[in-house]
Amino acid sequence: MILAFDFGGTKNTCALFTRNEQGAFHMENIARRASPPNPDYAYDYATMLELAHAVLRGRAPQAIGVSFGGPVRASEGLVVLSHHVAGWENVLLCEQLEREFQTHVVMDNDANVAALGETKFGAGRGCASVFYITVSTGVGGGWILNGEIYRGANELAGEIGHVVMDPNGPPCVCGRRGCVEQLACGPAIARTARAQLEKNPARGEILRGLLENDLAQVTARRVNQAARAGDELAREVMDNAARALGFALGNVICLMNPQRIILGGGVSNAGEQYFETVRAAARANVMPELREAVDIVPAALGDDAPLWGALALVT
Ligand SMILES: [Zn+2]
The missing domain is CATH 3.30.420.40 (ATPase, nucleotide binding domain)
Structure with a gap:
């Protein structure tokens, strides 16, 4: 059971992936919310927790992957800043989510994460580069x-x-x-x-x-x-x-x-x-x-x- 977060700037999305009988992942549940004008870090974070609990329905994820719409230092699990949402400067997001959900968290910026998604599951399947x-x-x-x-x-x-x-x-x-x-x-x-x-x-x-x-x-x-x-x-x-x-x-x-x-x-x-x-x-x-x-x-x-x-x- 894998939880996926997409902090998109103008909207936040959370999805829960589980394996089917053949062992392949499928998206079991998804929750999405458009942000009001001028959202801030506290709004984004609270919204994402709410969406996560809505898709988890009391279950615990085995790991969490995070896509963030802005520059990050992936190796440190650190958000550098958001160009659209105030208050995200130098947030140790992975550490925070690890404490919250008691599980392993990996993050990268949205373009890198989308690149990986398209390569593994979309238009780039079978391509090495x-x-x-x-x-x-x-x-x-x-x-x-x-x-x-x-x-x-x-x-x-x-x-x-x-x-x-x-x-x-x-x-x-x-x-x-x-x-x-x-x-x-x-x-x-x-x-x-x-x-x-x-x-x-x-x-x-x-x-x-x-x-x-x-x-x-x-x-x-x-x-x-x-x-x-x-x-x-x-x-x-x-x-x-x-x-x-x-x-x-x-x-x-x-x-x-x-x-x-x-x-x-x-x-x-x-x-x-x-x-x-x-x-x-x-x-x-x-x-x-x-x-x-x-x-x-x-x-x-x-x-x-x-x-x-x-x-x-x-x-
Ligand atoms: Zn330029």
Whole structure:
């Protein structure tokens, strides 16, 4: 019986995994709660305990795996901070949960955990080396090498969101310019589309219609919807974001030659044309010998990837 926690920033989720008669794990029970505006550490922790007791129903877990949405030092069981929730600075979360549940606890950041979940149970099954990238409000990444998370010397490996693609590009939260995140994430797509609509009053008719002419309502989802309906301005914005991502993934392939790249997060639901543009850009940006090795697929586990990964952390 394994308990899995996903501290997601905007929502908290807890799942209980048990083995079926064939010995394979299945998700027996799941409890999820969206956070109110401005949650803090005390809220997150109390909520997670409540959800855990709801799925456990009086039983004791054999181990606990934790996915945390923010930088952690996995080897110390320490949360460094949360970018979305106040009060998480330097929390020894594993120690705390071990005292609470009297069992072994392992934690890692959400991108690493989702990478492990997709590799063991999702789109990367059977692959020894996988690079996982999630593209939604931000861009995160995780390496699986020989079936295990590769964390790097400072436990910061895989941060593809902050690989610089254009030193003169838009400013990034990390203090530099032109990071992958600022070219490819959902808010970047929305921001670019809005700027293009303001600059070109005669273009983007379908997108404007979807927004009922209120440009402040623009989101990546709407831009993609308009692109798929034939809006050329929206298509250009989506293609540019996909190309930036594809070039970055080409660099990843040149550097590490993973067996497969798995693309998760909201933008990964953008459809086949988006994926084809990502793949074409990656192929154009690798050495000729690696063109056939470009294998970029959508994630298979959706929002549940961190839970399956948390299970994999302790089994
Ligand atoms: Zn950055």
